[in-house]
Amino acid sequence: MLVCFKFDGYSTSARQNAYAFFAALQFTICHYTSLTNMEKSDRIIPAKEPIYLEGPRSRGYELMFAWKVFREFITGFRTLHFVGPCITVFGSARFNEDHPHYQSAREFGGRIARMGLTTMTGGGPGVMEAANRGAFEQGGSSVGCNIKLPFEQKPNSYVQTSITFEHFFVRKTLMIKYSYAFIIMPGGFGTMDEFFETLTMVQTKTLVQFPIVLFGKVYYRELWEYMEYMSQQGTISKEDLSLVMLTDSTDEAMEHIRTFIKKNYKVGPPKRLWLLFEKRKK
Numbered sequence: 001m002l003v004c005f006k007f008d009g010y011s012t013s014a015r016q017n018a019y020a021f022f023a024a025l026q027f028t029i030c031h032y033t034s035l036t037n038m039e040k041s042d043r044i045i046p047a048k049e050p051i052y053l054e055g056p057r058s059r060g061y062e063l064m065f066a067w068k069v070f071r072e073f074i075t076g077f078r079t080l081h082f083v084g085p086c087i088t089v090f091g092s093a094r095f096n097e098d099h100p101h102y103q104s105a106r107e108f109g110g111r112i113a114r115m116g117l118t119t120m121t122g123g124g125p126g127v128m129e130a131a132n133r134g135a136f137e138q139g140g141s142s143v144g145c146n147i148k149l150p151f152e153q154k155p156n157s158y159v160q161t162s163i164t165f166e167h168f169f170v171r172k173t174l175m176i177k178y179s180y181a182f183i184i185m186p187g188g189f190g191t192m193d194e195f196f197e198t199l200t201m202v203q204t205k206t207l208v209q210f211p212i213v214l215f216g217k218v219y220y221r222e223l224w225e226y227m228e229y230m231s232q233q234g235t236i237s238k239e240d241l242s243l244v245m246l247t248d249s250t251d252e253a254m255e256h257i258r259t260f261i262k263k264n265y266k267v268g269p270p271k272r273l274w275l276l277f278e279k280r281k282k
Contacts, residue, residue, distance in 0.1 A: 072167060076174040088175050145171050
């Protein structure tokens with residue numbers, strides 16, 4: 001795509017600034033065009049268009065946005081209602097099969113399956129794939145809640161129930177809603193977001209208290225030290241630290257989760273209603 005402009009009658013400096021601006025604009029347009037022309041056959045999950053800063057839009061636009069969010073929630077409810085009580089494993093998508101954190105997540109998935117619970121993840125590669133894989137290999141239930149991103153994204157091959165969300169906040173809400181414990185493996189910004197939102201909801205008693213396991217003492221050492229520093233400064237209470245278990249042991253983590261669930265919860269399968277076209281499980 002080539003765009004041409006004329007700036008006759010302007011000062012030299014004005015022309016130079018204008019040329020620089022439109023050169024940058026042309027590069028952005030060409031770069032975006034090249035991204036949108038990627039091979040569609042490679043996209044298992046369609047890419048989400050990047051959204052830049054948006055202020056208020058028309059009332060019609062906002063109404064349609066609210067409707068899309070509502071529809072996404074309903075689809076999530078219908079898909080996840082019968083997957084059974086879950087333990088959610090959060091963590092990085094960037095660890096390969098040979099990484100120790102991948103192996104730990106795989107073990108967690110298998111242990112969750114042997115407890116008779118469902119393993120829920122973000123449905124992608126890395127830690128998410130490992131946890132789903134561990135559950136799959138043990139004959140347990142495995143769920144993936146994927147997300148549309150501006151770049152390539154595909155679900156891992158070990159999920160039995162898969163759903164793809166457009167909005168992060170819908171995805172995160174449903175992953176929390178159907179879980180009875182949370183295992184936070186090493187991860188990046190997304191994992192930190194999921195960890196701290198879950199922790200905040202438990203801390204503020206928006207959620208009934210659930211076990212939260214922070215796995216990886218070396219990886220999370222500085223984070224834990226900073227949380228202790230926050231406690232010393234009075235921005236959180238000392239008791240808030242007890243809401244999280246920091247450990248390197250899968251045995252310790254699973255025993256903590258098992259004890260808490262056995263003591264506090266009794267979960268039965270929800271009834272299926274034929275009026276809502278909910279088929280009986282075979």
